[in-house]
Amino acid sequence: MRKTYIAVTLVALVVIVTSHLMSPSSGRAVSPEDFAGACAPCGAPCPSAKK
Amino acid sequence: MTTATLSAPDIRPARFDPLFLALSIGISAVLIALVLLDGQPASAALILGGFGLGAAFLKAEFSYTASWRRFLNKGEAGGLLGGFIVIAIAALLIVPVAAMGGRYGGAIAPIGPSLLIGAFAFGLGMQLANGCGSGTLYTAGGGSGRMLVTLAFFVIGSVFGSLSLPAFLRLGGIDPVLASSYFGPWGGLLVTLASLAVASAIIVSIAKKRGANFTPNRTYIVGGLIIGALCAFVFLAGGHPWSVTFGYTVWGAKIATFLGFDLSHAEFWNWDGPKLALKQSVLSDTSSLTDFGMLLGAMAAAAATKPFARTAWPPFGSLVAAAVGGLICGWGARIGFGCNIGAFIGGVASGSLHGWIWFVMALAGSFIGIRLRPLFGLSRD
Numbered sequence: 001m002r003k004t005y006i007a008v009t010l011v012a013l014v015v016i017v018t019s020h021l022m023s024p025s026s027g028r029a030v031s032p033e034d035f036a037g038a039c040a041p042c043g044a045p046c047p048s049a050k051k
Numbered sequence: 052m053t054t055a056t057l058s059a060p061d062i063r064p065a066r067f068d069p070l071f072l073a074l075s076i077g078i079s080a081v082l083i084a085l086v087l088l089d090g091q092p093a094s095a096a097l098i099l100g101g102f103g104l105g106a107a108f109l110k111a112e113f114s115y116t117a118s119w120r121r122f123l124n125k126g127e128a129g130g131l132l133g134g135f136i137v138i139a140i141a142a143l144l145i146v147p148v149a150a151m152g153g154r155y156g157g158a159i160a161p162i163g164p165s166l167l168i169g170a171f172a173f174g175l176g177m178q179l180a181n182g183c184g185s186g187t188l189y190t191a192g193g194g195s196g197r198m199l200v201t202l203a204f205f206v207i208g209s210v211f212g213s214l215s216l217p218a219f220l221r222l223g224g225i226d227p228v229l230a231s232s233y234f235g236p237w238g239g240l241l242v243t244l245a246s247l248a249v250a251s252a253i254i255v256s257i258a259k260k261r262g263a264n265f266t267p268n269r270t271y272i273v274g275g276l277i278i279g280a281l282c283a284f285v286f287l288a289g290g291h292p293w294s295v296t297f298g299y300t301v302w303g304a305k306i307a308t309f310l311g312f313d314l315s316h317a318e319f320w321n322w323d324g325p326k327l328a329l330k331q332s333v334l335s336d337t338s339s340l341t342d343f344g345m346l347l348g349a350m351a352a353a354a355a356t357k358p359f360a361r362t363a364w365p366p367f368g369s370l371v372a373a374a375v376g377g378l379i380c381g382w383g384a385r386i387g388f389g390c391n392i393g394a395f396i397g398g399v400a401s402g403s404l405h406g407w408i409w410f411v412m413a414l415a416g417s418f419i420g421i422r423l424r425p426l427f428g429l430s431r432d
Contacts, residue, residue: 001196001360005071008199009350013078016333016343019305020085023332029086029094031291031337032324033156039227040160040388041294041338041397043324044216047161047224 071194071354075347082343086334094340096288101344104281104293106352108189108345111274115183115391119174119417124432126261128254133271134396135247140279141400142247145286146240149401150231157231157401158292160388162408163224165216169387170394170409172379174416177391178424180205180376184295184390187377188342192349194360200370201377202299208381209296210303213325217318219386230402243402250407282396289337292397295345296384298338301328303381338393372427376420387412 032043039046079102086094107113118130149157160166177183180201182190187205191198230246231239258265267275285293304314308329314320320329333339353359364370384390387409389397395413398406421431 001194001362001364004196004199005194005360006074009074009078013081017081017085020332020334023335024330025089025332025335027089028091029097029289029335029337029340030324030327031289031294032297032322032328033158033291035323035327038322038324041158041291041393042213042216042297042300042319042385042388043322044161044220044319044388045322046226047163047220048226 067356068354068359071350071359075351075354079344079347079351082334086340093288094334097285097337097340098344100281100285100288101341102348102351103344104185104278104285104341105189105192105345105348105350107274107277107281108185109193109349109352111270111278113271113274113278114186116177116181116186119414120178120421120432122254122258123414123418123421126258126263128258128263128265129267129271131254132251132265133267133275135251136267136272136275137279137282138396138400139244139247140276141282141286141292141396142240142243142402144283145292145400146231146243146402147236148286150236150239154290155286156291157229157403158294158389158393158397158406159227159229159401159403160394160398160405161220161224161226162228162405163220164222165219165224165386166388166405166408167412168219169212169383169385170412171416172383173387173390174383174413175420175423176376176379176383176416177413178376178417178420179372179427179429180380181373181429183380183392184384185345185392187380188295188345189349192346193353194350194362196360196362197365197369197373200373201380204374204377205296205381206299206303206306208378209300209385210307210381211378212382212385213300213304213319214317215382216385228404239402243399246407247399282400285341289341291337292393292401293341294338294389294393294397295342296338296381296390296393297328298333298336298342299381300325300385301333301336301339304329305333366428368428372424372429375427383416
């Protein structure tokens with residue numbers, strides 16, 4: 001199991017660093033709740049917004 | 052004549068695991084350096100907050116899944132009440148600060164069929180997975196290979212959940228109900244604390260009727276206080292209550308996109324928040340930052356006290372339960388607006404009614420999940 005953990009940990013690190021370096025970043029970390037009209041932690045709209 | 056000094060072989064078990072301790076601290080340092088290079092001290096604080104949460108959960112063995120199971124099976128309420136301590140501490144900061152607006156906001160969610168179905172499914176799944184959102188993180192980080200399987204399927208399930216959430220939202224519902232909207236920042240806090248007191252009284256009375264213990268042990272009290280304080284810290288750093296499972300959804304969607312799946316037409320991934328999260332670095336997503344910190348904090352705490360991940364893989368049936376439970380948890384968390392952390396702790400600590408509804412439905416789901424455990428060779432206890 002240790003070998004699995006070493007492999008998973010190192011692959012995850014490479015993927016995170018690569019993804020970070022190759023992706024745009026708008027500045028401070030955001031949550032979907034930061035956006036106008038978000039009604040849930042995932043950013044779903046409020047039921048009233050659809051009516 | 053010669054003399055020889057014989058010394059007994061050192062059979063003491065290793066006190067710590069230098070490899071995994073170094074890995075966890077080293078990787079944490081790399082992630083913190085990356086966000087600081089982008090000029091984001093708040094992101095570094097979220098990683099550190101997650102790291103502290105991972106260590107605290109692991110050392111306190113703070114398990115929502117097991118404590119809910121003990122309550123449903125035997126009436127023991129100590130663990131459940133330990134979870135309420137976390138909420139009470141976090142609410143002291145979150146309810147008034149979120150109500151005052153600015154860059155801070157609470158964890159809210161609409162109330163409707165989506166919440167009810169998702170929470171029920173999550174409760175069922177977490178008893179098969181043997182871990183909720185936070186539990187999966189700290190046990191996987193702490194060296195449980197079984198929970199690595201749960202985490203992988205949790206991620207897959209949450210992507211399926213993201214694809215089906217819009218359809219469930221179309222079933223209807225009402226806008227979030229917040230105590231502070233009706234009673235103001237401090238009145239909202241009082242109502243939130245009163246709701247915790249009432250829920251505690253109900254749970255204690257059930258425990259008494261069943262002749263079970265209802266006093267949280269010292270570890271749960273101290274752990275609850277520390278975890279509650281760390282929840283408040285994460286709120287201050289991130290602007291919203293701590294959440295776990297949105298990060299899983301983003302990871303899964305990024306992997307799916309890498310594998311060639313096109314999510315650009317999915318309604319969920321066209322909402323502003325998810326759309327930006329899919330496009331940006333995972334280190335720009337608040338829940339991913341605390342998730343990474345929590346995994347690494349649990350790894351550091353485990354490796355600091357004993358050899359890491361030395362146990363054997365569990366039986367096949369247990370791994371199947373981990374996969375099935377993880378898949379259901381992931382789907383349920385997306386449909387039900389989060390897990391124990393984002394929906395229950397975050398919701399109730401924000402004074403949002405959906406948190407309590409989530410709790411009742413997830414408890415009902417757990418009741419069924421416990422009865423399904425023997426199908427996979429797991430005990431009901």
